[in-house]
Amino acid sequence: MPTLSRWFIKIGLLYFAVGLMMGAAVLAQPVMGWSPNLHLLRPVYLHFLFIGWVTQLIMGVGYWMFPKQSKEKPRGSEWLGWTVLVLLNVGLVLRAIGEPMMVLAPQASVRWIVAMASMCLLLAGWGFIINTWGRIKER
């Protein structure tokens, strides 16, 4: 398995664990009487599970297993692959910080964090598609 795939999958596993814990905390909040602010984590945990875990796992396994693009570049651009990994995870972490902060301490800097997160995630998604498109082919 290529190094980049291992990074995608292992980071994805972390999001899986953290996302489930956040989800459990949100569900447990009314029962346990914890702070209602925990519900600010709802969009964060959903995206941790759906983007951080499922999509990132697909990215890692896809980079590893899809048909080879060519002899010279079997897995497309490795540089773009690493860029996608960094952008996706920077985007998710910025979102996890910025989205709850938007409610708790809405300042201009926090607004920019959320906007930056959106750009990182968009570029990561599109970067993956660009790097993968040529590998989806009949053998």
Next chain:
Amino acid sequence: MPKLSVWLVKASLVHMAIGFLFGAQILHHKGIPIYPWTWRLLNPHIEIMIFGWTMQFVMGIAFWILPRFSGEGRYGRTALGWWSFGLLNIGILFNALAGWFTLDTLALAGRLCTLIAVAMFVILVWPRVKPLGGFAASQSR
């Protein structure tokens, strides 16, 4: 990779591109507002990401990876797969438009298309969930 998988996976990547665009616009709008209509993208975003991207991608990979039959028609009744592909994407389009325009009838029609597409796909791949080779392989059409 068989042709049907190529189409399913490439279509899922197109949905991913659109789903990420809608999601990024919504997230950006939360921080720095762009257009007042941005929140109307939420339901299409969810529909496209769940059914268009993830579910369609999994269908494409399953059709490619699951054990095949021997001889002719080794992927099973492929025509069912093409109907499933078409209906799934029509269903997603209907549901995305229904989410945008808030049209319940179109949403129902879209969900019915998706349901039939999934049922066809289940019928297609069910016999391929089997041990490699052996008796099941000899039952191929």
